[in-house]
Amino acid sequence: MRILQSLRFSLYQSNNSSHPSTICLPTTLFGPFNSSTQKRWKKPLVSAQTRLEDRTRDTQLDKLTTQLTKLDNIFKLHDLMSQRKRGPFVSVQIMSRWRKLAGLNVGIGAFVHHYPHVFEVFIHPVKRNLCCRITMKMLNLIKEEENAMKQCELETVLRIKRLLMMSVNGTLHVHALRLVRRELGLPEDFRDSILGKYSKDFKLVDLEVVSLVERDENLGLAEIEKWREKEYREKWLNEFETRYAFPINFPTGFKIERGFRDKLKNWQRLPYVKPYEIKELVRVRTCGGVERYEKRAVGILHEFLSLTVGKMVEVERLAHFRRDLAMEVNVRELLLKHPGIFYISTKGNTQTVFLREAHNKGCLVESNPIYDVRRKMLNLVLLGRRCTKELHATKESDSDNVVCEVKEDVKGDGVSVI
Known part of the structure; x- marks a missing residue:
């Protein structure tokens, strides 16, 4: 310690002698005995974010989530395409505006061309631009899913009744049910086709609140x-x-x-x-x-x-x-x-x-029947660009027998209807 103090004093005198006009503070040398601040070990914070990062991964369920995300993007594009009143197809230029709405990280053109079993890209006979429509395979599976929902309608009613029985006041918000519509196997118009149809089981308290008419202890x-x-x-x-x-x-x-x-x-x-x-x-x-x-x-x-x-x-x-x-x-x-x-x-x-x-x-x-149909849709998506020879053969056979009629009285920013 005496040696360190003498070194500090000598440095302080040398600084003052070389620069008499300035005041130089004594410099603190690095060492184990001259640290004035004590560093304490802090316990690492354990929160939901840290647990999420440190969790053990399940590769199979992660892979399934990635595949279902692609299928969900396709469903969003189909909903946007079905809202168009110009016809069963949409130009690729208009679809490029839906990239953020569909939640895609790639361009619409690259996404559509990657799934030829789901999307069919062709050239419009009049406008001569690229257009896209859903293939018949995918449309048949969508209709099959709708039929499966109708067949499982009674099971869907029991699901909603059980959810209402779990609630505190026997009520649920319709908006919350709408968010999990596909997860519960509900049709798009479930407010009329399910809640309105089964008025003996459900009652709309407000416009956005549904309640249970009577508890069924057999479902408990x-x-x-x-x-x-x-x-x-x-x-x-x-x-x-x-x-x-x-x-x-x-x-x-x-x-x-x-x-x-x-x-x-x-x-x-x-x-x-x-x-x-x-x-x-x-x-x-x-x-x-x-x-x-x-x-x-x-x-x-x-x-x-x-x-x-x-x-x-x-x-x-x-x-x-x-x-x-x-x-x-x-x-x-x-x-x-x-x-x-x-x-x-x-x-x-x-x-x-x-x-x-x-x-x-x-x-x-x-x-269950609804899951089986969705699994078929997922398998069709996972085909990617494989097994496309049959698609080209069907396209050539259909192109020889196509008769185009353009409806000129329809106005809008889209493509003319054939």
Whole structure:
């Protein structure tokens, strides 16, 4: 220390002697004994974002999300094309304006040419410009999906009734149902074809609120209860172990830390208010209230995903049901706390949550008619530019027998109708 102090003093004198007109402050040398500020180790912040980044990835569900994003973009383009009144086709120049509306990262021309089994590009016989229309294969599958929705109409009514039975006041917003219309297998005009048709079951309180006329206690059995009964009978487990348990299926490569198994075992035994039970909500400030409240939210999310067609839904759309279903929690953080039950995929522009027990190798364990049709659509999209010889043969045969009639009385900025 004396040596360091002498060095500082000598430097201070040399600075003052060389520059007498200026005042030079003593310089502090670097060393382990002269640091005036103490640096403390800070515990890393654990939040929903950090858990999302550090989670164990499921490559199969991520791949499925990427494929379904392409199919969703095609559905958006089809909706935009069907809104045009000029005819069953649209010019590629007009479609280029829909890039942001369809959520595409590439140009419309490149996207359309990449899927020749879905989009048919041809030259207009009068305007001589590039036009696009949906192929007959895709149109037949869209009609098949509509027929499947009509056949499963009674099952769709039961889904909505169960959602209303899970809500606190027996009401839901129509706007929230409209956001998850495809996930629930609802038709586009479900307000008239479902809610208006079955007036004995549903009642419109306001223009945007639907309520349940009468509860049906036969529908009060959740899907998780069927799994618990099966586990109790087949595996001869104790009722105390399976009464409030959930199926756990961790992704490949999931690291189990010390003490995790004991915490999971205690959580599985923790009692909670089940989704369809009418009881007072658990007070958070009571003993074990936070854990029981969160487990009730997990049960509601599990039942909600079980009611969907593909056992998946976007995380942002779940936020529209938080108040009606009494889930005043951070939904994304709650989903990340239970990686053995739910999985969040960040592929695409949104975050999608999957029910892990319902999927196996990127497919549903138990399929349904609507899902089967959508799987056919996905397979048609995944063909890409393969197997296009048949398409060229059909185009040549159709071009020889085409008779064009142009309707000149229709006005607009689009292409003339043939």
